[in-house]
Amino acid sequence: MYNQLENYLKERTDINDTSLQEVTSHFKPLKTKRNEVLCRTGQVCKNFYFINEGCLRMYEIDNKGNEVTGYFALEDQIMSAITSFVLNKPSRDFLVSAEPSNLLVISRDSFFKLIDTIPEFRYVYNQFMEFAFIHSQMRIYSFLGMEGIDKLRWVMEHEPKLLTRISSKAVASYLGMTNSTLSKLRAQL
Template sequence: MFTALENYIKSRSKVSGEELEQIVSLFKHRNTKRNEVLCDFGQTCKHFYFIKKGCLRLYEIDHKGNEITGYFALEECLISANTSFMLQKPSRDCLVSLEPSELLVIGRKDFYHLVETVPAFASVYHQFVEFAFIHSQMRIYSFLGMEGIDKLKWVMEHEPKLLNRISSKAVASYLGMTNSTLSKLRAKL
């Protein structure tokens, strides 16, 4: 059940068998239904998730009522409502399971205990934070001033699985455009 998580950790850090056992023992298995909310707007996020199977989406709603997707996470990824999880403040985001998913979940207290006591886990966490920052910066700077067609090409190059797995409405919200605009652009390619 925890093989995917073990492989994920081993591929990112030097970890002893004892440390790996300690890490895995603090994760719990959880199945979700399609569109199940894991952290809602205004809730304080208390969990971190490893996706064994499925897809999670992190999004917010702007002042006009439009959904703005910040991130999609597929198999063998870590995800949380990061800002809320780290700062323990009410979330501006909603974290939802887009499809029935198998997750491995760890609570905040156990998560930070591992970060503080198991160097291999701290390394995995730091890599996650670095990736999240770089991904965020790349999207911000790449999308500023980009035409819609170029945004679509960027996703096709950097995150091609999204176009096959995720609804076009959700992908459009990730790209900062309407669903009809995305459909027109896809037809051009």
């Protein structure tokens, strides 16, 4: 259950065994069903997740009632409704299991205690934040001037697993289009 998390940390840092045990001792296993809500709009996100198996999806509901997906995380990735988690404020987003998932969860209090006491854990967190920022910037700037077909090609190149594992409705919301538009574009390729 903890091997993937241990490998994730070892691949990114020179963490020693004592620190590794301290970090993993704060994570607890959690199994979720498809579409299980981990954090909802208006709720403060109190947990951070490591994905052993499955997929998490973060999305919000726009003023027209449409889901707008901001991010997906798959195996061997970490995820939270990060703005709510960091600021300890109510979330604008929903965080849900897009698939049945096997997760390791750490509470906000334990998470920030480890950030303060274990430099290698802080380093992994900083890497996550940098990646999240760069990924969101790439998506924003790439998608601003792109036609729908180019957005689909971008996902095929950068995040191909989404097209085979995630519902087309959720992928369409990630790409900023309707499900029927996505279906038509997929038929063109």
